[in-house]
Amino acid sequence: MQPVRHPDAPAPGELLGAHYGQCFGCGGDQPHGLHLEARAGEGVSLTAEFTVQPAHQGAPGLAHGGVLASALDETLGSLNWLLRTIAVTGRLETDFVRPVPVGTTLHLEAEVTAVAGRKIYSTATGRVGGPDGPVAVRADALFIEVKVDHFVDHGRQEEIQAAMSDPDQIRRTRAFEVNP
Numbered sequence: 035m036q037p038v039r040h041p042d043a044p045a046p047g048e049l050l051g052a053h054y055g056q057c058f059g060c061g062g063d064q065p066h067g068l069h070l071e072a073r074a075g076e077g078v079s080l081t082a083e084f085t086v087q088p089a090h091q092g093a094p095g096l097a098h099g100g101v102l103a104s105a106l107d108e109t110l111g112s113l114n115w116l117l118r119t120i121a122v123t124g125r126l127e128t129d130f131v132r133p134v135p136v137g138t139t140l141h142l143e144a145e146v147t148a149v150a151g152r153k154i155y156s157t158a159t160g161r162v163g164g165p166d167g168p169v170a171v172r173a174d175a176l177f178i179e180v181k182v183d184h185f186v187d188h189g190r191q192e193e194i195q196a197a198m199s200d201p202d203q204i205r206r207t208r209a210f211e212v213n214p
């Protein structure tokens with residue numbers, strides 16, 4: 035099935051913000067995180083940017099592949115805001131096309147290509163040198179829709195309790211739910 039943008043999805047151009055302050059991908063409170071910033075696009079698509087920091091190295095002066103996969107994962111996960119669905123990564127297939135030096139800004143774009151029941155298929159690319167620069171990484175993913183219980187049941191109690199007593203976190207979580 036073709037993906038459908040939720041009527042209450044953020045408008046094209048709007049910054050999506052972090053879904054959780056401690057998130058390694060997007061959280062502002064995570065010192066060594068990616069601090070990835072995503073912006074809604076048209077349809078069920080978005081763009082995002084992430085600048086490779088020294089803490090993200092694998093080889094000297096180069097981004098770690100797992101960090102680049104994290105940036106793709108986070109970008110693809112941000113598509114949840116546009117579907118207003120809570121979903122987690124089930125499968126992430128990554129192509130590393132060219133090395134990405136520290137200091138580089140990765141220009142990412144992602145879109146949902148199909149939805150089948152709880153399964154959400156999506157694809158993303160990361161370019162260097164500008165939004166129209168050469169592709170450095172790309173990924174295809176399968177996200178699976180879950181209920182909030184997925185996190186409550188599996189997350190460490192300490193963080194779950196802190197999140198559940200934070201009204202701002204509750205508000206952000208609700209932005210993902212079609213029927214809060």
Ligand SMILES: CCCCCCCC(=O)SCCNC(=O)CCNC(=O)[C@H](O)C(C)(C)COP(=O)(O)OP(=O)(O)OC[C@H]1O[C@@H](n2cnc3c(N)ncnc32)[C@H](O)[C@@H]1OP(=O)(O)O
Nearest residue numbers: 053107108111114120121122123124125151153176178180
């Ligand atoms: C709130 C947003 C946070 C965003 C952060 C960025 C995204 C992330 O990194 S999320 C963290 C990483 N991901 C995870 O931790 C997920 C761990 N995995 C799980 O919890 C479970 O395997 C889960 C929930 C994905 C699926 O389990 P479950 O709900 O029992 O579903 P299940 O019935 O097995 O599968 C549903 C369908 O998906 C398919 N599927 C599930 N996993 C896969 C897979 N890896 N590959 C292919 N198909 C799969 C199944 O075949 C099934 O298909 P069908 O409906 O056609 O039979």
